[in-house]
Amino acid sequence: MELDPIDKALLNLLQQDSKQTNKALAYRLDMSVTAIFERIKKLENNGVLKKYVALVDHKVVDKNFSAFCHIKLAQHSRDFVVKFEKEVAKLPEVLECHHISGDYDYLLKVVVKDMEAFREFMVNKLTSIQHIGSTHSMFVINEVKNSTALELA
Amino acid sequence: MELDPIDKALLNLLQQDSKQTNKALAYRLDMSVTAIFERIKKLENNGVLKKYVALVDHKVVDKNFSAFCHIKLAQHSRDFVVKFEKEVAKLPEVLECHHISGDYDYLLKVVVKDMEAFREFMVNKLTSIQHIGSTHSMFVINEVKNSTALELA
DNA sequence: AAATTATATAGAAAAATATTCTTTTATTAT
DNA sequence: ATAATAAAAGAATATTTTTCTATATAATTT
Numbered sequence: 001m002e003l004d005p006i007d008k009a010l011l012n013l014l015q016q017d018s019k020q021t022n023k024a025l026a027y028r029l030d031m032s033v034t035a036i037f038e039r040i041k042k043l044e045n046n047g048v049l050k051k052y053v054a055l056v057d058h059k060v061v062d063k064n065f066s067a068f069c070h071i072k073l074a075q076h077s078r079d080f081v082v083k084f085e086k087e088v089a090k091l092p093e094v095l096e097c098h099h100i101s102g103d104y105d106y107l108l109k110v111v112v113k114d115m116e117a118f119r120e121f122m123v124n125k126l127t128s129i130q131h132i133g134s135t136h137s138m139f140v141i142n143e144v145k146n147s148t149a150l151e152l153a
Numbered sequence: 154m155e156l157d158p159i160d161k162a163l164l165n166l167l168q169q170d171s172k173q174t175n176k177a178l179a180y181r182l183d184m185s186v187t188a189i190f191e192r193i194k195k196l197e198n199n200g201v202l203k204k205y206v207a208l209v210d211h212k213v214v215d216k217n218f219s220a221f222c223h224i225k226l227a228q229h230s231r232d233f234v235v236k237f238e239k240e241v242a243k244l245p246e247v248l249e250c251h252h253i254s255g256d257y258d259y260l261l262k263v264v265v266k267d268m269e270a271f272r273e274f275m276v277n278k279l280t281s282i283q284h285i286g287s288t289h290s291m292f293v294i295n296e297v298k299n300s301t302a303l304e305l306a
Numbered sequence: 307a308a309a310t311t312a313t314a315t316a317g318a319a320a321a322a323t324a325t326t327c328t329t330t331t332a333t334t335a336t
Numbered sequence: 337a338t339a340a341t342a343a344a345a346g347a348a349t350a351t352t353t354t355t356c357t358a359t360a361t362a363a364t365t366t
Contacts, residue, residue, distance in 0.1 A: 001213065011214070014207035018171065021352060032316045037354070039314095050210045053301055054167035057203045060154065061164070063303050068253065068260055085297045092304035097297035100221065107221055107291065111303060138260065144238045144250035148206055148301065150216050150264060151245035174323060185345045190325070192343095311364070316357105323352065331344070336337100 001046040006031070008152035010039055011048070015149035018052045055148075058111065065114045066140040069126070070104035074133035087129045093121050104136065115139075154199040159184070161305035163192055164201070168302035171205045208301075211264065218267045219293040222279070223257035227286035240282045246274050257289065268292075 003011070009029055013020065022036045029036065043049045058064050073084060088097050088108065096109035110126075112118050118137075127135065156164070162182055166173065175189045182189065196202045211217050226237060241250050241261065249262035263279075265271050271290075280288065 003214065011207070011209055015209060017205060018207040019205040023352075033353085034317080034355095035315050041354095046213070047210050048213045050208045052170060052172040052205065052207050054164070054171040054205050055203045055301060056164055056168060056303055056305075057200050058303065060199070060201045061156065061303060061305055066251070068251070089298040094298060095300050095302075097299075098219070098221070098293045099295040099297055100291045100293055102291040106297070138253040138255040140251045140253055142252040144252055144259070145242040145247060146250075147248050148208060149248075150209055150211065150214060152209075152214055176323070186324085187326090187346080188344050194325095307366105309364100309366075312362085314359105314361075316359075318358100319354100319356075321352100321354070323350100325348100325350070327346105327348075329344105329346085331342105333342070334340080336339075 001042075001048060003048070003152070007039060007043065007048075010036070011043065011152050012149070014040075014049065062113050063111050065112050065118055066143070067110045067112075067118055068138045068140070069108040069110055070136040070138075071106040071108065071126075072104050072133040072135070073106075074131050076105075080131040084129060084131055088126075091121075091125055093125065154195075154201060156201070156305070160192060160196065160201075163189070164196065164305050165302070167193075167202065215266055216264050218265050218271055219296070220263045220265075220271055221291045221293070222261040222263055223289040223291075224259040224261065224279075225257050225286040225288070226259075227284050229258075233284040237282060237284055241279075244274075244278055246278065 006029060010025065013025060013028065022033045022040070026033045026036045040049070058066075073080060085097070085099075088094055088106075093110050093112050094108050095111050096107075098107045099105065100107050108126075110118065110121065112121055118139075122135070122137070126132070159182060163178065166178060166181065175186045175193070179186045179189045193202070211219075226233060238250070238252075241247055241259075246263050246265050247261050248264050249260075251260045252258065253260050261279075263271065263274065265274055271292075275288070275290070279285070
């Protein structure tokens with residue numbers, strides 16, 4: 001789908017705050033409410049707008065410990081890879097799992113309550129998945145920036 | 154703020170789909186629309202619900218290349234650290250910046266159009282920030298999982 | 307170039323939802 | 337038990353979303 005400058009401006013706004021009313025968006029972009037409505041519907045139908053989510057404060061919900069976890073598989077046969085990816089995606093503590101280039105095969109973002117919960121997670125959940133060769137964890141000391149928005153220019 | 158099981162169930166639902174109507178949420182949780190409305194307002198006012206955002210398909214908007222980028226600072230004096238963090242947070246290509254434990258100081262998530270755009274970003278934007286010692290980049294081959302939701306049980 | 311088709315926009319009307327208000331119910335403390 | 341507090345339900349109101357109709361704009365065909 002082709003995105004014109006208005007679509008991009010609209011997406012930028014919705015990525016910052018998806019609860020703005022069409023009226024507010026219409027005012028900002030100097031268009032009618034209907035025009036905004038139709039454009040959003042089109043962006044939704046074409047899969048440009050994938051989903052709308054609420055973001056929760058990690059501290060307040062007592063999940064204030066994040067770690068990035070490198071994982072190397074013991075073997076790389078297709079079946080093992082598929083199995084590993086399926087299992088790891090199921091774990092709610094794993095917010096992200098990326099297959100990456102470099103020394104390790106995967107990079108995971110893990111969010112839990114505290115260091116103790118992380119240890120618990122490693123011992124009982126992650127490393128109990130079959131075919132994991134080795135792991136290497138980095139702990140988040142401070143979150144400098146954490147956004148979901150892509151700048152569309 | 155104390156979260157009871159209904160609050161947690163509500164947060165889990167809103168983290169998956171924040172566009173559900175209060176009516177739909179009320180039906181799922183077997184409560185009245187008003188009860189849902191009041192709870193959401195309270196969660197917003199107490200900072201539990203931080204913001205509502207639209208998620209955009211990276212492929213469709215032509216930003217289908219992600220990299221994780223390790224950064225080591227040349228010096229760690231307070232001023233340099235503050236300056237670096239401020240500068241890097243400004244870059245729209247940097248969706249995340251975490252101060253982490255381990256061999257490197259920071260881990261960045263960078264999202265751009267393609268490898269060429271990444272090179273451009275590294276040369277002209279990232280490494281032009283003062284006080285960067287060294288960098289090490291890992292490219293995302295495949296995104297196995299990418300979620301923003303914390304499971305509240 | 308004129309006519310035609312498709313596409314986007316605007317404004318008004320209708321439908322659905324969010325929000326407020328009042329009453330009721332449940333919970334907690336005295 | 338009784339009073340005070342907080343949460344919930346239902347009805348009333350205000351907003352918003354969505355649909356509908358009309359108009360303008362752009363692209364396409366003849």
